[in-house]
Amino acid sequence: MSEKCPNCLSQRIGKRNYGKKFAGVVGASAGTYGGYAAATAGAHAGAKLGIVTGPGGATVGGLGGAVIGALLGGATGASAGVLLGDILDKRVLDNLRCLDCGYCFSTDPDSRDDTY
Structure with missing residues (x-):
């Protein structure tokens, strides 16, 4: 029906779907920043350990880790934001x-x- x-x-x-759209964008932004910050810290530590393979290995590993962390963080944040926005759309807005x-x-x- x-x-x-x-x-x-x-x-x-x-x-x-205003709540879903807004919360998805906010979640993706926060997730991307959080993922990038965590990945940057991990890349820094990895670069210190990866110096054994040479400066090229440390640089590529560090940049790759930061990019992948930002993308995964953004996707996770967007998913959480969309779920929260869906609840807002159904219950509040x-x-x-x-x-x-x-x-x-x-x-x-x-x-x-x-x-x-």
């Missing part, structure tokens, strides 16, 4: 919008405020 607009009973409903009358509402009956 599809959602209906509580205002005009139209079945033409769109999702806004009026995520659904009627495409006929423009009324915004939520599917969660506890979050509806019908008192004007």
Whole structure:
């Protein structure tokens, strides 16, 4: 059964997903920074240990570790942000919008405020 607009009973409903989008971007940014910072520290330690193989090995290993850490951190942060944003969309924000009358509402009956 599809959602209906509580205002005009139209079945033409769109999702806004503002919480998911915003939290995903914030999570990806924080994850990328955290992953890069951790990978940089690890790359620094790895470069000290990798000096045995020569300066080229230490440099390539250090840069590769930093890039991979930033990418993995960004992906992890984005995933966590999207999950949090999905909860915000469902529980806090009026995520659904009627495409006929423009009324915004939520599917969660506890979050509806019908008192004007």
